[in-house]
Amino acid sequence: MNLTKINKSKYFSWVQCDKKLYFDLNLEKKYRNIRPSNKQQLLNYTFEFFDRKYKNLYPKLTNKKDIISSIKSCNTFYSLDFKLENEKLSLHYDAMLFENNIIKLFIVKPAIYPKKNYIKELNLQKYLLNNFFDNEIRSHLILINKDYRFNEELPDLDQYLNIVECTEKVESLNSNEIELNISQINKTILSNKLPNTKIGSHCKSPYQCDYFDNCRTKLPDFHVEQIPNQSKDLKQNLLALNITDIKKLPDMEYFTSLQKRIIKSVKNSKEFISDELGNIMNSFKYPLFFLDFETIISPYKIFPNTKPFEPIPCMWSLHSEKQFGVQIQGMYENKIYYDRYYKFTGEDPRREFIEKLIVSVGSSGSIFIYSDFEIRILKKIAIMFPEYKHKIDLIINRCVDLLKITKKHYYHPKFKGSFSLKSVSKILTKENMYDLEFVNSGDDASRVLIDLITNKINSGQRKQIELDLLKYAEKDTLNLVDLYKHLKSVSEFM
């Protein structure tokens, strides 16, 4: 019988959760959420960097045989993008350098600091190398220097790439564990039975599992994992209690006030409305604005004069209610206006973004936002365009964070412990389903936005995707309007 060789993806699937590996092997691809990798461009940069540095010094080897014989005979070389395997493991290596009898190992990651799971990856690669050679191995990560400033030219790789040596961190890990893991993984693969692993923090760490929902179909609607801000202690206590349903929880002291409120609301199937909500909802000044920004974030250059991972504002959406509502045929109706800005052409939108926004929000009235994201972006813009700093500060002072108000003064069992605008919107009566073809979440929106701006979308689909994105952005601020109306109406009965 031929054992399936373990590769990196299988190994780390299992490390996260044995059930995840089972699903990887047994569920059809269509049920899986395949995300496009962000890594290729950085790999290309790395190859370019190594070629430029070592092409004239050392031979560049590509196949396993040459690599093995060169190391055995102490001949320097470098090698990019190759595969190494023994009878159990098959791994892909980004880059390697062999000089002074030392193997230098490199893994490329579009990130800015070395994370624990990257170190584990290096450790696995090192383990396989140790199977072939006794040489000293030094481990490195090729990351991105977040302080690098893109200019008109191609990035200066000496500055842009951040090569970090992690040998010590890798050596602090236990490599006996790998051997054990491998035999366990083989057992899991061979038995091919669904493991009955319970849900837990591993479902999101280090990455949110593709099968997150698969493991939750038969669980109580109000599972204790939905209780937010759980401390380590609380997690342990809940585990020890062995109660998974919030409704069955006994009264306990060690919950925070927010947690207690949520539990009470779930148990009574009743929303929570604070006494002060009414006053707060009556304290805002017309005209009312509802504002949302869309930004793009990328490790790579999109516009000159930006840094890696710096959010670049490209689009805003603004609903407004100019005056107090009037009664129309018995219904309390307010006229809502809509205004927006966007630029998908590939030119830097930042100046126009702020200039148009300043005009549109005028000089008075409360501006509702959700989270402080918009404020933070505005502060950055103010640094960039000091001539607008004063006007921007005035806008910031008019901002009201509906997230903060909601979290403190309102709860509905359907929030399921989450105060994100998406879960909060679920209680609003109007049809709020995100049911567009291309854009159905904030994630989709930012991905699509960046694809539009960097012109990665073919012209056939472009029009439709633009429309979807615009509709999505409009819906997002409309959700904010509806949330405002909802909070106002529930507080009026108090």
Add this chain to the structure above:
DNA sequence: TAAAATCGCCAAACAATGAG
């Protein structure tokens, strides 16, 4: 009485959350 244990307070460190 001196050393050890305990307490209270504060600041620093850490973790979780939201947005994109």
Add this chain to the structure above:
DNA sequence: CTCATTGTTTGGCGATTTTA
């Protein structure tokens, strides 16, 4: 990834109390 915010845990430090 970032960054602000909020809440929690941790560590330091002196003062007080307990113990041998």
